[in-house]
Amino acid sequence: MTKLLITEITRMGPAFCVIGLQREGEKIQSLRPVPPSAHSWLHFPHQRGDILECALAPFPATKPHIEDRTATRGFQKSSSVAENETVSYLRKAETANSLPDLFGCAIQENKKGAGLHAMPNQAKRSICGCVTQNLRLELYANELRATLALPSGEVLRDLPVVDRDWRDFIDAALAPARGANRAARLERFLKSQFHRKIMSCPHHFIRLGLTRPYHDYCWLMLDTLFPLPRLEWLEEF
Amino acid sequence: MATASSSPFEKNRRLLGDCFRREAGAAAAIPADDLDLIESGVMDSMGWVSFLRGVETASGAVDLGAYMNGRTASFAVLLSALSNSSSASGSRKRLETPRDAVVIGTPAIIAASSSTVGSRVVLSEEVDRAFGMPVGKLRGRAGIASLAYAAEGENELALGAKAAEEALRAASCAAHQLDWIIATSETHHDYPPLSAQLHSRLLARENCGALDVGGACLGLLNALAVAQSLIGSGQAQTILVSTADVHSRTLTPGRVAGEFGGLFGDGASAFLLCGARSTNVSGGYVLGEFIFGCAGQYAAAIQVSDTKDGSLNVRFDGEALSRAAITRMEKVITAVELRSGIPRSSVGGFATHQPNPRLVALLAKQCGVSRSTFPPVARVSGNLGSSTCGAALHESLRNASKQPPEERRPIFLASLGPGLLFGGGWLTPHENGQ
Numbered sequence: 001m002t003k004l005l006i007t008e009i010t011r012m013g014p015a016f017c018v019i020g021l022q023r024e025g026e027k028i029q030s031l032r033p034v035p036p037s038a039h040s041w042l043h044f045p046h047q048r049g050d051i052l053e054c055a056l057a058p059f060p061a062t063k064p065h066i067e068d069r070t071a072t073r074g075f076q077k078s079s080s081v082a083e084n085e086t087v088s089y090l091r092k093a094e095t096a097n098s099l100p101d102l103f104g105c106a107i108q109e110n111k112k113g114a115g116l117h118a119m120p121n122q123a124k125r126s127i128c129g130c131v132t133q134n135l136r137l138e139l140y141a142n143e144l145r146a147t148l149a150l151p152s153g154e155v156l157r158d159l160p161v162v163d164r165d166w167r168d169f170i171d172a173a174l175a176p177a178r179g180a181n182r183a184a185r186l187e188r189f190l191k192s193q194f195h196r197k198i199m200s201c202p203h204h205f206i207r208l209g210l211t212r213p214y215h216d217y218c219w220l221m222l223d224t225l226f227p228l229p230r231l232e233w234l235e236e237f
Numbered sequence: 238m239a240t241a242s243s244s245p246f247e248k249n250r251r252l253l254g255d256c257f258r259r260e261a262g263a264a265a266a267i268p269a270d271d272l273d274l275i276e277s278g279v280m281d282s283m284g285w286v287s288f289l290r291g292v293e294t295a296s297g298a299v300d301l302g303a304y305m306n307g308r309t310a311s312f313a314v315l316l317s318a319l320s321n322s323s324s325a326s327g328s329r330k331r332l333e334t335p336r337d338a339v340v341i342g343t344p345a346i347i348a349a350s351s352s353t354v355g356s357r358v359v360l361s362e363e364v365d366r367a368f369g370m371p372v373g374k375l376r377g378r379a380g381i382a383s384l385a386y387a388a389e390g391e392n393e394l395a396l397g398a399k400a401a402e403e404a405l406r407a408a409s410c411a412a413h414q415l416d417w418i419i420a421t422s423e424t425h426h427d428y429p430p431l432s433a434q435l436h437s438r439l440l441a442r443e444n445c446g447a448l449d450v451g452g453a454c455l456g457l458l459n460a461l462a463v464a465q466s467l468i469g470s471g472q473a474q475t476i477l478v479s480t481a482d483v484h485s486r487t488l489t490p491g492r493v494a495g496e497f498g499g500l501f502g503d504g505a506s507a508f509l510l511c512g513a514r515s516t517n518v519s520g521g522y523v524l525g526e527f528i529f530g531c532a533g534q535y536a537a538a539i540q541v542s543d544t545k546d547g548s549l550n551v552r553f554d555g556e557a558l559s560r561a562a563i564t565r566m567e568k569v570i571t572a573v574e575l576r577s578g579i580p581r582s583s584v585g586g587f588a589t590h591q592p593n594p595r596l597v598a599l600l601a602k603q604c605g606v607s608r609s610t611f612p613p614v615a616r617v618s619g620n621l622g623s624s625t626c627g628a629a630l631h632e633s634l635r636n637a638s639k640q641p642p643e644e645r646r647p648i649f650l651a652s653l654g655p656g657l658l659f660g661g662g663w664l665t666p667h668e669n670g671q
Contacts, residue, residue, distance in 0.1 A: 098537055106557065109534060111564055112259055113287030116534065140302030141289055141310065143282050155533025158286055183306040219283060 004031060005081065006050045007090055008127070008207060008224050010162040015040035017162075019067065019127055019207075019223070020052065021089050028093045030127050031056060033071040039212065048165070048228065050080045064103060064123030064210055064218060087203040087226050095129045098152035102128045102208055107220065114158035117217035118210055126210040127223065135198060135206070135225075137161060137190050139183060144170050146222040148206065159208070159222045169229035178234070189237040201227045248578070249296070249319040253312055255575055256291040260284055270313040285310055294528065295575035298322035343512040345468040345476075346521045346667050349408035351400045352631040354385035354618045355485065355503035368495025375499050380594030384502040385618035386485040393425040396505035397481030398438045404477070404507035405439075412439040416473035417446040419464055421456030423622040424482045435479055446473075454590045455654035456480060456623035457506070457630070458662060462527045468512045475512075481505035482622035487549070497553045500593055502619025506627025513667065522634060522648065522664040528572050535561040535657035562592050562653055567603045569651040569661035577647070577663045581606055585646030586633025590653050591615035591625050612636075626652045642668050 004020030007030070011017075017040045019032045033056055035041060046052060052075040061068035081089075096102045104124030107116050133149040144161040161167065172178075173186045198204055209223035254267050261280065274280045280288060286302070293301050296319055304318045360383050361375035375381045387396065397420065405412060418441060420432035429437075432447035441447075452459040460478045467473040482505070488498035513523065538558040542550045566589060574581050587610050591597045594616040601608040612632035614625055621628055630650065637645045645666040653659050 099534060100557070106560070107534070108560065109532070109564055110287055111568065112291070113284075114290040115283055115287055138302065139306050140286060141305035142307065143286055143302075145286060145302075149533065153533070153536040155531075155536065157534070158290065160283060160286075187303060187306070 001053050002031075002056045003078065004033065004052050004054055004056075005086065005089055006046055006048050006052060007086060007093075008209070009044060009046075009048060009164040010209070010221075010223050011164050011167050012040050012162065015042050016044045016164060017041075018044055019209075021093055028089055030067050030093055030125075031069050032065065032067040032127075033075075034068050036070055036072070039068075046075060046077060047080070048224075049083060049086045051078050052076060053078050062213075063120055064118070064126045065212060066125055067127060083226060083228060084203040087205045090129050090205055090207065090226075093129060094125060094127060097130060098150060099154045099156070102130070103210060116156060116159070116220045118220070120213040120216075120218050123210055123218060126218070127207060128209075129205060129207045131204070132206055135195075137166075137194060137225075139170065139186055139190065146225075148222075156208075156220065159220055161222045161225070162209075163222065163224050163228075165228045166225055169231075169233075172231070173234060173237075185237045189233070193233070193236060197233070198225070198227065203227065246316070246320065249316055250312075252295050252319075252575060253292060253315055256288060256295055257312075259291060259571070260288040268312060270316070271309075271311055273309050273311055275310045280310075289315075292319075294572045296322065297526075297528075297576065342469045342471055343514045344667075345465040345510050345524045346513050347508050347524065347634065347664065348511045348521045349404045349410070349509040350507065350631040350634050351403035351407060352506040352624065352628040353396055353400045353403070353504060354621070354628070355387035355391055355396065355483070357386040357388040359384050359386055361499075364499045365495065368490045368499050370495040370499065374495075378595070379500060380598070380616060381500065381619055382616055383618070384485075384499075385504060385621075387483045387503040391483070391503070392486075393422050393431055393481035393483050393505070394434045394438060396483065396503065397422075397431060397435055397479045397507070400481070400505040400507035401435060401439060401477055401479050404509045408509045408511075410475065410509055412441045413445075414475050415439075415441050415445045415477050417448060417464065417467060417476040418479065419448045419450055419460045419476060420479045420481070421450045421452065421460045421623045422481050423453040423456065424484055424487055431479075431481060435477075439477075452623070452658055452660075453654040454620075454622055454625065455652045455658045455660050457626045458527060458529070458650055458652050458660040461508070461510075461524060461650075461662070462529070462660075464510045465524050465527070468510060471512075473512075476510045478508045478510060479505065480507075480622075480624040480627040482624045484619075484622060492549055493551050494553070496555060497551055500615075500620045502621055504618055504621035504624040504628055506624050506631055508627070508630070520638075520642070521667045522637070523667040525577055525663040525665060527650075527660060527662040528569065528576065529658075529660040532561070532565055532657045532659060535565070536655075538657065539655045541655070559592070559596055561657055562590075562596055563599055563603060565653060565657060565659050566590070566600055566651045569659055570604055570649060573649050573651065573661040573663050579647045579649075579663060579665075581649070583646060584610065584649050585637055585640075586629075586648045587611050587651070588626055588630035588633045588648055589651040591629065592620055592653075626650065637666070642666065 008019035056069035105122035135148040207224040210218035430449045436447040464476040483503040484501035540552040614628045648664040651661040
């Protein structure tokens with residue numbers, strides 16, 4: 001049995017992609033449990049910070065998704081840890097301070113428009129954490145996008161935000177029951193209070209991921225943003 | 238490709254079509270105006286955002302994404318957004334003024350130009366030896382045949398003043414007619430600043446302004462944009478824009494690696510800008526719009542800073558920078574093409590930054606244009622910093638002046654600076670006040 005601290009739950013279309021941390025001696029590494037016949041879970045009832053017991057079997061994953069493991073039976077929750085403790089473990093897992101170190105390869109910009117990508121055969125992994133110098137979220141044409149500055153000073157723009165909790169928060173903010181001008185109110189929140197709440201949080205941390213090869217490239221995305229959103233923030237705008 | 242005679246609506250529609258095909262593929266059919274591009278599966282969300290960013294760059298409209306929130310992902314809504322962006326009655330304030338569009342009262346014309354390089358010409362093999370590199374490396378790897386170095390007695394001021402005097406002479410303009418001197422240099426860090434030194438050397442009027450503009454290799458475009466604004470707003474009629482860079486005394490063997498320092502030469506350029514409506518200028522080239530930005534993902538590819546012991550701390554990832562330079566300049570040229578409505582195939586000269594000749598050849602290939610439209614500045618003189626683009630622009634203007642007026646073609650500008658700063662623009666022939 002493997003004990004996995006769940007750190008990532010991301011939305012991939014109608015399904016969820018999950019990553020957890022496994023400790024092996026002093027080493028903490030990311031593993032991505034996948035169902036036997038798919039890359040993602042249609043139903044995943046657990047939360048980040050949950051420690052799940054599961055049976056994982058390695059299989060010859062396609063680069064750069066070397067963290068993939070087949071889950072051969074269901075998850076059993078054994079305990080959970082607080083958000084700040086989850087981040088303390090993430091800081092001991094895969095981290096980088098500069099763009100080329102994120103996935104061990106050159107990151108290239110989309111020659112046609114927005115976004116950044118890696119070549120599937122060059123990237124050494126598909127998930128990496130880092131502390132950001134600055135971070136901005138925006139609702140851009142109904143899509144949640146992030147712009148962030150790495151400690152190296154490199155700026156990453158137009159990253160799709162796939163973090164389940166943040167996407168749920170945005171959906172809740174835009175729910176019709178919340179009245180008029182929802183998008184404008186959300187925009188104002190993201191441009192003002194959000195920044196203060198995120199950057200002043202002592203356990204602020206992000207994880208960036210690579211999509212599976214799509215049109216020959218693996219695209220960068222913001223998998224996880226700590227702190228996670230709080231429902232009471234909805235009362236502020 | 239849009240033309241100047243199109244109605245704004247038609248121009249916007251063509252611009253959307255160009256950007257759409259750039260994202261979806263050259264053979265993609267233009268969708269119906271009211272089709273939801275995401276719902277219908279024509280684009281996914283990443284492609285949609287990428288497409289919108291392309292439209293923003295090409296149109297100069299700001300915050301298209303905010304406008305599109307809660308709206309359908311269709312051409313019809315986008316056309317409405319673009320219409321609002323160019324209309325004072327637009328309901329969203331941020332969409333009222335295009336980000337990069339210059340409010341042009343009086344068009345600015347480059348009436349005369351000049352460039353010069355350091356008078357000591359050194360074969361690249363000699364530079365290889367000086368930096369302790371294998372002989373032939375600069376020629377073989379970068380395509381540099383020789384470098385122009387400042388001789389004893391030459392510095393930024395001497396080279397800048399020489400270029401400025403030639404430009405003034407070419408335009409039959411006296412220094413006392415200048416309203417502003419705008420200087421840029423990536424190597425001159427002394428005081429008085431270069432613009433003040435040029436002001437004194439040229440004996441400009443005391444109430445002629447002097448301004449130094451930064452941006453390193455992008456400095457010329459920054460300076461031209463400032464000059465255009467001063468002329469356009471009516472605050473100036475005649476402006477001298479000057480670049481001058483002497484790398485050979487800063488990027489020396491022992492101080493920096495040859496793979497970096499060996500690329501650079503010394504030179505200067507000067508441009509005399511006049512307001513089209515207030516002078517008797519005929520000929521010359523009219524400055525079009527500029528686009529600028531900063532691609533921060535490349536910020537770590539080149540960094541130069543002083544250290545306490547007086548040496549230079551240089552971080553230079555040549556491979557990453559080369560890749561960034563080509564990708565970004567191709568994007569700038571595409572944006573200029575879309576914004577101006579001038580197809581790159583009809584451009585007479587590309588006055589771009591030239592990090593090294595190999596990259597110029599690669600850029601020409603990527604852009605699908607003839608290499609001969611890029612004046613060979615870096616091959617014979619090296620990378621001249623802010624003066625590279627200046628020397629290339631002067632050469633393009635000189636080539637154009639040899640053509641009959643009716644055969645002169647537009648010129649595209651594109652340059653980069655550490656950061657990664659980028660900028661582009663275009664010039665069109667000006668004939669008899671047209």
